[in-house]
Amino acid sequence: MAVAGPRTLNLVRQNQASIQHVCSRASSWWSGVEMGPPDAILGVTEAFKRDTNPKKMNLGVGAYRDDNGKPFVLPSVRMAEELIVSQKLDKEYLPISGSADFCKHAITLALGSDSPAIADGLNVTVQGISGTGALRIGSTFLSKFFPGPKNVWLPAPTWGNHVPIFKHVNMDVKQYRYYDPKTCGFDFSGAIEDISKIPKGSLIMLHACAHNPTGVDPKAEQWDEMSKVIKERELLPFFDMAYQGFASGDVAKDAYAVRKFLADGHKICLSQSFSKNMGLYGKENINVLYSPNVWLPAPTWGNHVPIFKHVNMDVKQYRYYDPKTCGFDFSGAIEDISVSIIEDIAVNFSMYLVPEKIPKGSLIMLHACAHNPTGVDPKAEQWDEMSKVIKERELLPFFDMAYQGFASGDVAKDAYAVRKFLADGHKICLSQSFSKNMGLYAPTWGNHVPIFKHVNMDVKQYRYYDPKTCGFDFSGAIEDISVSIIEDIAVNFSMYLVPEKIPKGSLIMLHACAHNPTGVDPKAEHSIWLKDVKGMADRIINMRTKLKENLAKEGSIRDWSHITDQIGMFCFTGMTPDQVEKLTKEFSVYLTKDGRISVAGIASSNVEYLAHAMHHATK
Known part of the structure; x- marks a missing residue:
């Protein structure tokens, strides 16, 4: 101990300049980050x-x-969990639109089994990550494709997340009167007066039941009058329904407004959440990082480009894979990172190399192990050299680690690059996934694409669920797939097999919750729920x-x-x-x-x- 103290002090003195340099660089990266509002x-x-x-x-x-x-x-959730475990289901990926069986039952709960929108196929139902995820997807879609004014009218007050969700997609957020503090009740006359003045063709947000945060709901006759005025103003209602059944104890009563608006001829958007009425609070976590630009290896995982482009980041690439050797282009990677030859990316990821200097402090994406799609990884000594060059360029490494333990069978070996960079004094960002190394493909739902026929996007479907057998309609699916038109929609080449002739003005539904993948008729579980x-x-x-x-x-x-x-x-x-x-x-x-x-x-x-x-x- 007598020797350890001075040696430690000496090391600190020797490395003081580098420590200050690293801290200064890290500070410059995050100096523009504003403090979020207190919770x-x-x-x-x-x-x-x-x-x-x-x-x-x-x-x-x-x-x-x-x-x-x-x-x-x-108890119904416990039963469902036990049933899932007992069935020993696999963890394969779900379709991008989610579980067809879940979507069918979710929309039926919302609209009722006798709804023409269900019987006549006048809805598109997709699955997301809880209510916030559904709202985020809906707001993004409306911001891009809604033909009316790019604004949304929210009740005053409204749920705290509504405003930032819509503002994040650059929609103008406005409010109409809703809560009357004098009576601690619904300001019906104020709401009607304000709604009647909203510009025609605008988007209006409505809480279907159990208004958050006030707990104040319109009465049935007030909903009827609001439906009339909203229809006269030609507004598009976007219902947020997070408490169906939990408000009154009656799922039909709590869905009155949604079903009434449909009966009155409205075309609506609907976001559902089952966090509250099923007590599933801990099943909806997602993390997000934002930075101005990013340099990716060429090639890289198909989702990297659209993910970063979606948040308006400038996407560039550096050399990584050598098709001549089918191995790692180490010299090319080092040259690009240090000499800064950057590439622009076309939709098909073709490379057009042009000289450009990588700005210091930029973000660089690195695959920690088991590079996707090539399977080519740098050797330990190559990672060491890359760490040195990246540090000299003062770049911020963003590691994507989706295969730790699955690559070599050794979790420490697969984490070598991440741990080496930290040991070398880097500040890093790290994205982890356990889909591959735990075989959990199905519980990792991502974004989905809600589509309207009336905004000139062809929405089609193939048969999947057979209500007669409560199982997979294999013959129907094969028949439909064999004659269906395949449309390539997204830049990541995701394919959608989509249904024939969806009527104009169809309904789009956005839902969220843990799916029920059992394939079992849920009538018994439903009654218990x-x-x-x-x-x-x-x-x-x-x-x-x-x-x-x-x-x-x-x-x-x-x-x-x-x-x-x-x-x-x-x-x-x-x-x-x-x-x-x-x-x-x-x-x-x-x-x-x-x-x-x-x-x-x-x-x-x-x-x-x-x-x-x-x-x-x-x-």
Whole structure:
């Protein structure tokens, strides 16, 4: 120990200049990154965790809890999980549009089994990554192809993600009146007045049920009048339905607005999520990195180019594969990276080499192991040299590591490049996938392409699901595929076998959730889920009733009828920021400053305490 200290200090002194250089370079890469807005819910949760009051309550989290305040996994979900495991299904890739069986049942749940849109094939249903993913795909599609004004009208207030999702695709975000803070209810007259002034042909966002964050929904007759006005204004309704069945306990009642608009002749967009009504909160994670430009190896994985181009990055390439030797073009790669010969990329990835200097601090993509599509990897000593040159050029390495352990059978060996670059002092980005090395192909759904006939894109289908057998219609699929027209839609050469003659103005549906790949008729599981979701809804409704009753017992003279008039997981209490602060400081009841509470955080054991606290904070 007596020797280790001075030696360590000496090393630090010797490397001080390089450390400062690396830190300076890293700082320049990220100096333009703006701090994201603070997460109000996360702040509430962190403050709740620090509180030592045994009576503390967290009413900020938007996830269901049982009457003991514990996370709840639906029995129907447990059954489905056990069934999937028992069937020993493979993990092959799903079609790009998702599971046909899942899509069929999802759209039937939304529109009803007797819907003409289903019977007559007037819908296109595809699967995505939860509600946010569906909204993101829908907004991107509408931004590019919607012929009306490039704006969207949202209710005020609306779910926090709606605004950034639409702004991210460069749509102009506007609002119409919805919530009335004076009554803690729906501002029907204000909404109708504003909607009647929206420019014709615009896009309007509607919460199908259990409006988030207010819990305030229009009544059936108000939906009828809104449908009439929206149709007169020739607006395109985009429904966000994240709480079907969870709002009232009745899936048909919660879908009233969607089905009414279709019955009235509207063409609609619909985003569905099953996170809330199936308790599947942890099944929708995705990470995103953005940078201005990127240099890719030639060739590279087919999805790299469209992924980076989709976020408006300038895509270039450096030499990698040598077709003469069927091996790694080491000298070409080093020359391109150091001397900076860059290539422009055509749609077919043909290379047109032109001299251009790689700007210092640029992003370079590297395959960590098992290069796709060539299978050609640099040797360890070649990685060492590449690390040296890339560091000299002050480039930011972005490793794509999809085959760790699957390449050589040795996870450490396959991670050599990543670990070597870190040891050499690089700051890196790393994308990992476990599809290949764990054989999990099916649970990795990516983007999908929602298509409208009326924007001049031919949408076709082939037979897949046979309702008579509740299985795969093999003969029908083979027959359709053999005569279908194959259309190459995307730059990554994904092929879509698509149906004949979809009527103009067809309906596009965007859905999200974990798919049911069992191929088993889900009627039994469906009936159990209906019971599960009604049980959750009934508990929420019961807590609303008990809260209102206990406020009256406390002697509150305020009108708390909005607590039971509102619906779903959230309640806008009408409390002011000062009252919220008092509630938190004096009673350890945590909620957001706008007075919104998650009713799921209330239990039979604490509802009286909450009523007492709310009364004293508001009297």
